[in-house]
Amino acid sequence: MNKLEVANVYKSFRKNEVLKDINFKANTGILGILGNHGSGKTVLMNLISGLTKPTQGKVLINGLDTVDNSIQVKERVGYLPQDFSLYDELNAYEMLGYIGKLNKMGTRQQIDDRIDEVLEWVNLKGAAYRKVGSYSLGMRRRLGIALVMIKDPDIILVDEPTTGLDPLEQIRFRALLAALGERKLILLSTHHVDDIAAICDQLIFLKNKTVDFCGTPNQWLGGIQSRIAETVIRDRNQLSELAREYKVISMKQVESGVHVRLILRSTEPYFPYTLVNTELEDALVYYS
Numbered sequence: 001m002n003k004l005e006v007a008n009v010y011k012s013f014r015k016n017e018v019l020k021d022i023n024f025k026a027n028t029g030i031l032g033i034l035g036n037h038g039s040g041k042t043v044l045m046n047l048i049s050g051l052t053k054p055t056q057g058k059v060l061i062n063g064l065d066t067v068d069n070s071i072q073v074k075e076r077v078g079y080l081p082q083d084f085s086l087y088d089e090l091n092a093y094e095m096l097g098y099i100g101k102l103n104k105m106g107t108r109q110q111i112d113d114r115i116d117e118v119l120e121w122v123n124l125k126g127a128a129y130r131k132v133g134s135y136s137l138g139m140r141r142r143l144g145i146a147l148v149m150i151k152d153p154d155i156i157l158v159d160e161p162t163t164g165l166d167p168l169e170q171i172r173f174r175a176l177l178a179a180l181g182e183r184k185l186i187l188l189s190t191h192h193v194d195d196i197a198a199i200c201d202q203l204i205f206l207k208n209k210t211v212d213f214c215g216t217p218n219q220w221l222g223g224i225q226s227r228i229a230e231t232v233i234r235d236r237n238q239l240s241e242l243a244r245e246y247k248v249i250s251m252k253q254v255e256s257g258v259h260v261r262l263i264l265r266s267t268e269p270y271f272p273y274t275l276v277n278t279e280l281e282d283a284l285v286y287y288s
Contacts, residue, residue: 002027007058009021011040021210029185030181031202031203032188033188039207040209042081050070053066054067076153080161091128096146097112118146155184159189161195162174202215220283226275228262231260247286249261
């Protein structure tokens with residue numbers, strides 16, 4: 001049985017259709033949900049978490065319909081949105097203890113043992129008794145994961161996990177998710193291809209309100225092999241012409257001119273170029 005199955009799902013708000021005919025299955029590991037702003041990533045996460053109902057179709061968690069079995073499903077799914085609130089006057093131990101009591105997770109000792117376990121997981125044990133208001137953004141994000149993990153869900157949804165984090169905290173947070181993905185299903189919604197490249201086993205790309213691609217990151221890249229090139233343009237007047245005729249991925253000033261990374265067309269270019277290895281950022285530009 002799949003941990004997650006999304007079957008023929010449509011979602012509309014009044015007459016505004018935001019998702020159509022969404023289909024995919026997932027098990028243990030990390031599934032990245034990639035798409036541009038407005039592609040429906042957050043709506044899809046809300047559907048999977050049970051926060052909203054599909055207009056049509058079914059979302060199944062361990063074989064249970066999220067609409068017909070909402071209470072059981074919410075016990076098995078943890079959701080960390082991009083923006084979430086914490087009680088700044090409390091410490092991490094107090095916050096986790098409150099969640100443990102609220103969910104009737106056992107005796108005081110059992111709850112304390114579970115708190116110690118999740119704080120160890122997210123590397124916050126040394127800051128467990130500091131007020132949350134003193135935490136950095138990265139620490140707050142890790143506490144958010146601890147609050148999700150306290151119930152030991154089968155599926156964890158994380159929306160835009162590294163937005164606003166400094167580079168070191170991004171590395172720490174990705175490492176935390178990668179470790180969790182060894183025994184749980186992690187759904188990671190993002191528009192940052194670095195998150196996908198770093199830790200995701202599978203990838204879904206949302207475009208035009210539906211699933212444009214579902215597979216591994218390498219399979220996604222395979223569709224544009226031998227299409228990514230780099231060149232140096234010395235004549236600045238040629239840059240605007242190049243941008244009109246090709247999908248440009250990046251431009252960078254170098255000593256000899258402007259270094260351009262772009263997607264080749266089917267016809268042979270009129271300028272000298274070098275084929276380069278394909279990266280996820282290239283695929284995002286190509287398929288968007």
